[in-house]
Amino acid sequence: MPDYGHDLRFGSFITPQNRRPEAAVDLALLSERAGLDLVTFQDHPYQPGFLDTWTLLSWVAARTERVHLAGNVLNLPLRPPAVLARSVASLDLLSGGRIELGLGAGAFWDAIEAMGGRRLTPGQGVAALSEAIDVIRGIWDADERRVLRVEGDHYSVNGAKRGPAPAHEVPIWLGAYKPKMLRLIGAKADGWLPSLGYLRPGDIPANNKLIDEAAVEAGRDPREIRRLLNITGDFRASGDGPLRGPAGRWVEQLLPLVLRDGVSTFILASDDPQDIQTFAREVAPALREAVAAGRASAGTHAAPVRPARALALRHPGIDYDALPESLAAVAVEPGDHGYEDVRSSYVWPGSPGLVLRATTPRQVADALAFARGQNVPMSVRSGGHGISGRSTNDGGIVVDVGAMNGVEVIDRERRLVRVGAGARWGEVAEALAPYGLAISSGDYGDVGVGGLATAGGQGFLGRSYGLTIDHVVGAEVVLADGRIVRADADHHPDLFWALRGAGGNMGVVTSFDIEAAEVGDVVFAAIVHDASDTAAFLESWGRLVEESPRRLTAFLSAFPGRSGGSVLAQTLIVWAGDDTDAAVPAIQPFLDLAPVLQQQAQLAPYAAVVAPHHNRHRGQAGLRSHSALVDHLDGATAAVVAGMFADGDVAMFQVRSVGGAVNDVAPDATAYAHRTQNFSLSVVAPESRHAHAERAWERLGVDAIYLSLESHGDDRLLARAFPPPTLRRLRQVKAVYDPRNVFRHNFPVTPEPGR
Template identity: 65%
Template sequence: MPDYGHQLLFGAFITPGAQAPERAVGLAELAESAGLDLATFQDHPYNPAFLDTWTLLSWVAARTQRIRVSANVLNLPLRPPAVLARAAASLDLLAKGRFELGLGAGAFWDAIEGMGGRRLGTGQGVDALSEAIDVLRGVWDSTAGPLRLSGKHYPVPGMRRGPAPAHDIGIWLGAYKPRMLALTGRKGDGWLPTQEYLDTPDRATANRLIDEAAVAAGRDPRQIRRLLNIMQVDFSPTGRGFLQGPPEQWVDQLLPLVLDEGFSAFLIGRDDPRLLQTFGEEVAPALREAVATERRKNDTPTGPVRPAIALARRQPGIDYDALPAALADRAIEPGDPEYDRVRHSYSHQGSPALVIRPENPAEVAEALGYARSQQVTISVRSGGHGISGRSTNDGGIVLDMSKLNRVEVLDRATRRIRLEPGARWGHVAQALAPYGLAMSSGDYGDVGVGGLATTAGIGYLARRYGLTIDHVVAAEIVTADGRLLRADREQHADLFWAIRGAGGNFGVVTALELEAYEVGNVVYAQLVVDASEPAELLGRWGRLVEDAPREITSFLSLFPNRRGGPPMAQVTLVYAGDDVEAAEAALRPFLELGPILDQQAQLVPYPAIVAPPGNQHHGQGLADTHSGLLPHITAPAADAVAKMIRSGDVLVVQFRSVGGAVNDVARDETAYPHRTQNFSVLAATVPERRARLDRLWADLYPHLDGMYLSFEADTAPERLLDAFPEPTLGRLRAVKAVYDPDNVFDRNFPVPPAVPDDTEAALVP
């Protein structure tokens, strides 16, 4: 049989003995440390000498970091598939995509019946397993409506689907007889037999039956991974038989199983620590190298095989087959199970033709080159929270930076840190906290580093420490022509200036270096205030913020009346420090804002107020927004906002305080020139009320002085001067002409390249 081209996996088939429970767990931990990929356990719920396999899988997943876990195989008759589907998805989410589902039709029927299970004949067991697979996949498809299946063994009259697992869980079937092998070919993701039980049919015949069934079902046989449990193994100085000898003999004997019979995963069924360690440290790397060599010689196709339904959903205008092999493994197409996880941004729904997830700068350059060759819209996404929605598209390509997510402290003494763009700010806060460091970065922990740290970054510590971009000291960026550049004050200083405020226009940032600051605990307070007189409330709050010490940063959100009640305001206050007495003195005046309906204040670690919720994006945010900046909250400006809130057509107006350290930076120091304003304001509503929002915003617009780009949904060219008033815009256009003359990066308030005649002049600050 052919080599199906799957990545090799190596694992352990561990006995879940109850008398020494820590032994099974310890063997799994050892398997991980030895470099193995899988820790699997047999499942016999009726055997009191064994631990419950599901409990053990959960425990092992919590005790390990990298290794995948699976039953080998789960006993379906005693584990109803609808419940099993939710349990599997839950474990996969908790283990961050490290669960696979080995599944069997059942055996030892007397014992199963003794526990209340229903005895099935051989044919009935296969039919029941087939229905169970439909239930499992139906529950995991959280994008559809209620799941209804009219199965004979596992009917589902109507249930809500979900949750979706963290990754596309493989369903590996323990199959030996023709009907089970045919089911594996029709519906399975893998075949998981034990070598010592394979008799009739033998391995070659069984593989043929699987392939024939796959083809008959319209599938590519390469979609089905072939795994093999091997029980009778040992290492010895001299060879005594199959897998009974030195490691090099094991490699020689396993190699034909990969190249000639298509097996790509081997699981050793002996609870011997020494044997597992040698298998992981010596056999696995040598076999991987031998297989890679042969695959290069034979030009063997590798990587994921798209199912027929996925191929049918490919969109015209994209040469999918031209995608470089290094990127294809992690690319997601419209028909892929993970597509709905990556297609949307937080605010907008999208239908991209392809989502590419590079893992390093070289792959970013390769992905960008490929995307440019396709002549379609290109979007770049770090966290997907941009309100303008430009990190997704319809029919184009998305470069998803979520795999570049490292957070490093380079030098604690100088507080130098390095962040990759796909990291989330909540995770950054958690990673920096043990060092006593922090970085002001918005108010929501799921926001990605890349977008915020190249636009501005108004966070909970802004008045004390400034914008996020004010602390960027270097950037690594892939430019439109595929070069990886390092930009700082000495190298590509013009690009370094532009990245800090308009970074999305000049390339794909792959890393940023910043100087963090010393922050441990902060005082976090929230007030709920009656906003029956919104204009007066806004005026008082604005004056209090401007008079407050710089340690105080405050956000205020206004909401219209609901259910007959008055408009409400939620005020968040953060004191950047752990001096409780000073914080109390600074916060006390805010209690005079108006009728206080609720209040709380606490001393907390900074990461606690930006904890990442890990939400899946499905376009759930308010996408219709306007944004602006105010030097002060004057009476006319407050009246215009009050009119918005009283109209009921605007669902929220939010103010964020800037000023303080933000305004210590010179106007021309960064591409964000707004260094005299004290407040950022945004208003948001739903699509059907967008026209009314526009009319109400027009009353506020004359009082604004600039715009905070991240919160504006209107990206019309005329808004550029709000975001980048001259001479900033001219200077940006000149830099654009140097680094992106073809305007490849045109999705985020596109800055048009300058014409050649004025480029040199505009580069002068």
């Protein structure tokens, strides 16, 4: 196999001398500025003239932004593998996924012994390295719930807790020259990292053969293993020797090492700043161009190689080989590093066959085109909080716009903000706080922008400023046919209307233009009541909210208490402004509703009220949730809820106040048409009580719901989410923009037939 088809990478190999400690750091920074992909340092912990390599890597990681870093290679006998695994994972997380792991079995044994290491024979060194790889990979496998046990002759762990997982799939490269080490690479490693100066003519193809044979024996594709090479040379020398002379001669001599011998990463061992710049700016681009031409001529397919173990996890119904090149870098499949972080929403577990983490509207369009051709469900995800469960699936495709998360104030005078659909509302609040601006947006900072800003947006500033959608003035949308359009009052006004309340049925919104409110500090109060007299408490609470000034928005969460029949209720109140003289008299009456168990109030930035929690999305709280929009918390409504608590049908009950400014908007102004109700209710039922709880909830007799708080949807719910005139209009708009019903895996608004 002459060319394994890997992308070309170029790096530097810097001496970590400590006579001028800043010199090695400066060369690393120069390598990044010059455009190299990788910076490496040799590792000789017994050498008093060198900086400690791991400390140096950590320092350089903090000083750089883009370049990847590695030891070349780390001395395993003096770096215990379990601790090394956590060190690598930690630095990878801190650096944003920029750490690679080069390992060596050890050399210079007298010096290793002098530092407390144990002398090993060559055979023992190979065995120790093999055991170390098992330990390291076991520590990184944070998704495996069992403790780690590795019984080795040289390295053992007995019940170690796993984690943390690195930010990316850290490759393990081995420095190796002998057959046993080469076979270990084929069986377990991700790369071969020798130095050209230690190789004889013909060694590279012969050693590649050993690696490839061992890989096949282990059930692996040899192309899974990258071939790296440390090189030295002289750009100023004359003559015909290897890598001597101008950059063009280097390109001529390195080209066959790629096309004939499969080397794809070249690492220049030099501490000369000029050599590093020449290598990065002249050799690297020219060699990339020459390799591309050679591969085109030979018909070599250059693409990421899936490990054989991961291919077995692919789902039927998805033609993975047809994935467009534009999506290859953003695709996550089962078995990939990071799949566990994207398979589920925060609430619902999922097992999609492919997650496409688009970073541009064009990639979203390509993802939709690909998904339309597959015989599997398709979901769209922004932040992925996902009470409805529609942002993931089993066996299908998820188009994830979470990376499109920018927040930009584009016109401070008009309070106009552009927000990426993948942002989370806590991040939006943080970004707007320095401008004295805020957007009313739910009650939890981890909720995603895209889902909430297309469904409604019942937030802590709702009675003062209305729903989130009431202040959306424009959106960038990728339509089902791949067109990228702007929707606002002047462009596609029918689509713009539908997006605000039923956007998930119409397209994929990638960004919103939203008019923010002038809000800095707010008065925030939290009160916990004993609400065991549940019906009376709810009725009084609702009446008090309706009588309160519009500046006050209150949300309530109630839970069964620990003692039989008791109910605890937490009220969160936001007074939209810093006028404490007005806020305190408005908040004070809430203390008189029932026995107070806990209370606090403070003046705080709005961003602190909805701070992001950055929870991991592992589907940890699968639930059954139902909603209702009601005009009042009257006696009949309160009695139904109190009865559900008494029967054990409630795990959590919530009330969001949605009157005031929410109801100033005409019902036909947006697809969210419920503009008379003062309260949005939701109940979470225990799975064992779900059927009984659903029957009890139906006794509310409501004809209006909020889809974002519904965990399971059907046509019956659609009629409650959208009044008949609204639903008819939505179906007409759907027929124009999604006539083939591509976006049918949301709550299903079907196109009007015959349009």
